[in-house]
Amino acid sequence: MDKVKKYLFALLLIGLLIPAIQNRIKFMNVKPLYGSFNVEALPKYSWSSWFLGTFQPALEVALDQNMLIRPAFVRLNNQLNYSLFNLANAKSVVIGKEGYLFEEGYINSYLGHDGVNEGAIKLKIEKAKYVQRELEKRGKHLLILLVPGKASYYSEYIPDRYLSEGKKTSYYDLFSKHLPGSGLNYIDLKGYFLKMKNKTPFPLYPKQGVHWSSYGATLAMDSIINYIKYDFKIDVPTMTINEIDTPIETRDSDYDIGDGMNLILKMSHNQMGYPKIKFDTDTNKIRPNVLTIGDSHFWTLIGFGLNKNVFKNNAFWYYNKIAYVAPYKEAPVNPYNLRKEIDSQDIIILLQTEVYYNNIGMGFIESAYSLYKNNW
Amino acid sequence: MVFSSSLFLLYFFPLFLIIYYLADVKYKNNIALFASILFFSWGAPLFIFVVLGSILIDFFLVQKIYSSEGKMRKQLLFLSVLLNLGLLAYFKYSNFFVENINALVANWCAHGIAWTSIALPIGISFFTFKKLSYCIDVYRNTHKPFTKITDYGLFILLFPELIAGPIVRFNEIADQIVDRKNQETIDNKLLGLFRFVIGLSKKVLIANVLGAEADKIFALDANTLNTPVAWIGILAYTFQIYFDFSGYSDMAIGIARMIGFKFPENFDNPYISQSITEFWRRWHITLGRWMRDYLYIPLGGNKVKSKARLYFNLGLVFLLSGLWHGASWNFIVWGCFHGLFLIADRVFLLSFYEKIGRIPSTIITFIVVMIGWVFFKTETLTQATAFIKKMFSFDFSSYNIYFEMNFWTMLFLAILFSFTGGFARVVRMQENVLFLEYSLRRVLITSVICVMLFIICEAAITSSGFNPFIYYRF
Incomplete structure (x- = not known):
């Protein structure tokens, strides 16, 4: 009996070394983690770093982060927390009712818990109007897109603990009050999405994604094209939906929060539809130069080919910080070239998701306003 | 290094055990001592030299205690206790002492003592108590001192209990340090x-x-x-x-x-x-026993002449127990709070508890x-x-x-x-x-x-x- 116990003990001891062995000979394939996180490099040993006590904690952190088996441990921990306690181990992720996933910021924006400032919004609208007028004098257009946040679309799934304070005036409420009649060009995609909810064959927002679904993005894209065509009177190429794929698995960004939770098992999701889009290839159509300034919701539209097929120059300033110009090379947005950039555009689109309604244009309106005010 | 870290669990712990088990019995203590020094110096790379130095002095001092008699024996014990309490006082309590003195003199608009704060070395309270138990046990002839300095070093630095106890007293572990072949069973x-x-x-x-x-x-x-x-x-x-x-x-x-x-x-x-009396028989038992055997009983224990003296002893033990936990007024109050309930137990609470x-x-x-x-x-x-x-x-x-x-x-x-x-x-x-x-x-x-x-x-x-x-x- 002792012999069996001895073998067992030896086995347990060797078991403790599995992660270290994996680091040496990589005998298992471990699915990498999804999302953004830092991995510290192993620190270099020196006597001074040892005696200063900086080497030891740095090595502990780096060993942990560089363990090749770490993704498996993290996924196991996250799965247990999710399955047993309905807990998400991902930054600002909130698990709503019936497993709908949210980012906390979107819930706060929907509920007006993000400290709305009506005076600032009125000033922003006044400046935007001024910029729009100046652009129009130069034959250019400004278009603001109010993209809904997921929490607005699925407000019924927001956990009760967020509702105890009640819904307050949100930025959207302020825009709904001040934008109509302001003369500004805008598309209220939030209002449109809410109107279309339960009327579309597929959800406009996915259960486990933070961005609009492919089907939702298609509706948004159609609205943008129609606005440019009918309100700006530019005969841009139009789009048609050829067919809609209905795969078992989600695609694109429809599971992005789910992926960020780094679980072992995939959560059950809604049936999603993936339209196959065909753009008008008539060469007589006009493809304007368009600069879009906005957040990550625009990536879905780029994925569908909006920039490539409807617009001419493919410019996207991500958060007004990083410029992506075809073929999407990254460069920092340079405010000193703003005049040149605006001069080369026909339309400037400011695309903003609900969580960023407090900062429409992400600084563009203010920069352009200053330029025009300074007798550009 | 903490036990609940990947470094300990996946590297230090298994590697130490494998080397330890594979080693010949005559090297086991040295391997354990080396691992303990590495473990301690991981978190206190400079302070380890102070500890090793104090171990060296203690070892010879206690041997001298063992071989001395009469007044000399007492004086050496006093020196050993002073050395260890002095280290504890300097590294753990000097910041607190200076802060309070400065706060006091600030009331009289006087300049305080210029002082650079001292970092608290890990586990100092625990190994100081072990060192004190060594010199006192030898002084009391409870057990012979170690003959090898490495054995004494291992007793003080043994990594499993080095930084958070249990406080293992010398007489409890002395024989195991020297020979534990029979205990190494599967x-x-x-x-x-x-x-x-x-x-x-x-x-x-x-x-x-x-x-x-x-x-x-x-x-x-x-x-x-x-x-x-x-x-x-x-x-x-x-x-x-x-x-x-x-x-x-x-x-x-x-x-x-x-x-x-x-x-x-x-x-x-x-x-x-x-009752709180019972609580201290169940919570941090090794500290309670240490306090009882090395402080409370030498103060007279329960066998004092007056109740006032008994309560004073209890209060003092718990005040010092609070201070042992940390150099702040909160720990002192915590100790006194428990001491107060211990006294209350003796006065009336135990009989009240019995009734309810x-x-x-x-x-x-x-x-x-x-x-x-x-x-x-x-x-x-x-x-x-x-x-x-x-x-x-x-x-x-x-x-x-x-x-x-x-x-x-x-x-x-x-x-x-x-x-x-x-x-x-x-x-x-x-x-x-x-x-x-x-x-x-x-x-x-x-x-x-x-x-x-x-x-x-x-x-x-x-x-x-x-x-x-x-x-x-x-």
């Missing part, structure tokens, strides 16, 4: 490993979860809390500190058992105590302990009093705070594990799990459970940055 190795995993699970799966919420609540302004939130906060901390500290003790006892040592138990279901019965006295004692923990947890007396005030303000206004399901689950488990120790059947079960030999079938089943628990713990450790050990402060 049953001890397996049961030690199981005990280690149990401790790790207590720390990682229960204490850390409760601690995160306790920290969140105690970080808030106590005046803004409502009464239920204040109670949830202190309840979370009450169980955090127990599962954290007893988990650490389990891990220490487990590792020690794996390498042939038998450490004394440090906890015995403390929250089922029916087991369950009410357990509840009252538990509440008293919880109130004490407020002083332990908070940084200042102002914070502590504000928090206690809130606990008893009956303020049930709404407060927007949310606790995840894992918190409630772990709190429930903590309560369950803590209070079911009051039932004889559960106590038998605990003894069965911790102390009795296992059949092969039971070994196999426990191994599977422990492997699963270990993987879950390591998964939690590597996934989370939150992993503090409370008792490292002392």
Whole structure:
């Protein structure tokens, strides 16, 4: 009996070394983690770093982060927390009712818990109007897109603990009050999405994604094209939906929060539809130069080919910080070239998701306003 | 290096054990000593030289005590005690002393003492008590001193209990340091490993979860809390500190058992105590015994002439016990608070508890302990009093705070594990799990459970940055 116990003990001891062995000979394939996180490099040993006590904690952190088996441990921990306690181990992720996933910021924006400032919004609208007028004098257009946040679309799934304070005036409420009649060009995609909810064959927002679904993005894209065509009177190429794929698995960004939770098992999701889009290839159509300034919701539209097929120059300033110009090379947005950039555009689109309604244009309106005010 | 870190669990621990087991018996102590020095210097790379120097001086000083007689023997003992208490006073209490002196003289608009704060070396309170037990036990002829300095070094620095106890006294472990061949059985190795995993699970799966919420609540302004939130906060901390500290003790006892040592138990279901007197027989048992044998009894113990002197002795022991935990007024008040209840036990409380019965006295004692923990947890007396005030303000206004399901689950488990120790059947079960030999079938089943628990713990450790050990402060 002792012999069996001895073998067992030896086995347990060797078991403790599995992660270290994996680091040496990589005998298992471990699915990498999804999302953004830092991995510290192993620190270099020196006597001074040892005696200063900086080497030891740095090595502990780096060993942990560089363990090749770490993704498996993290996924196991996250799965247990999710399955047993309905807990998400991902930054600002909130698990709503019936497993709908949210980012906390979107819930706060929907509920007006993000400290709305009506005076600032009125000033922003006044400046935007001024910029729009100046652009129009130069034959250019400004278009603001109010993209809904997921929490607005699925407000019924927001956990009760967020509702105890009640819904307050949100930025959207302020825009709904001040934008109509302001003369500004805008598309209220939030209002449109809410109107279309339960009327579309597929959800406009996915259960486990933070961005609009492919089907939702298609509706948004159609609205943008129609606005440019009918309100700006530019005969841009139009789009048609050829067919809609209905795969078992989600695609694109429809599971992005789910992926960020780094679980072992995939959560059950809604049936999603993936339209196959065909753009008008008539060469007589006009493809304007368009600069879009906005957040990550625009990536879905780029994925569908909006920039490539409807617009001419493919410019996207991500958060007004990083410029992506075809073929999407990254460069920092340079405010000193703003005049040149605006001069080369026909339309400037400011695309903003609900969580960023407090900062429409992400600084563009203010920069352009200053330029025009300074007798550009 | 903490036990609940990937570095320890996946590198240091298995590598040490493999080298230790493969080594010839005559090298085992040296391997354990080398590992202990590495373990200690990992967190205190400069202070290790002070410790090694003091070990060297102590070793020869105590040998001299052993060979001396009469007044000389007493003087050498005094020197040894002074040396060790001096180190403790300098490294642990000088900042506190200077801060208070400066605060006092500031009232008279005088210049304070210019002082550069000293970093607190890890485990100093624990190994100082071990060193004191060595010189006092030898002085009392309880046991002969070590003949090899490496054996003495190992006794002081033995890494499982180096930084958070249990406080193993010299006479308890002296023979095991020299020879423990008979203790290195496969049953001890397996049961030690199981005990280690149990401790790790207590720390990682229960204490850390409760601690995160306790920290969140105690970080808030106590005046803004409502009464239920204040109670949830202190309840979370009450169980955090127990599962954290007893988990650490389990891990220490487990590792020690794996390498042939038998450490004394440090906890015995403390929250089922029916008085503070009983609480101190169940909580941090090795500290209580140390205080009793090396301080309380030398002061006269229970055999003093007057009750006033008895109460004075009790009060002094607990004041010093509070101060041992940390150099701040909060720890002193915490010690005095417990001392006060110990005196009250002797005056009237024990007979009162007897009248009201087991369950009410357990509840009252538990509440008293919880109130004490407020002083332990908070940084200042102002914070502590504000928090206690809130606990008893009956303020049930709404407060927007949310606790995840894992918190409630772990709190429930903590309560369950803590209070079911009051039932004889559960106590038998605990003894069965911790102390009795296992059949092969039971070994196999426990191994599977422990492997699963270990993987879950390591998964939690590597996934989370939150992993503090409370008792490292002392």
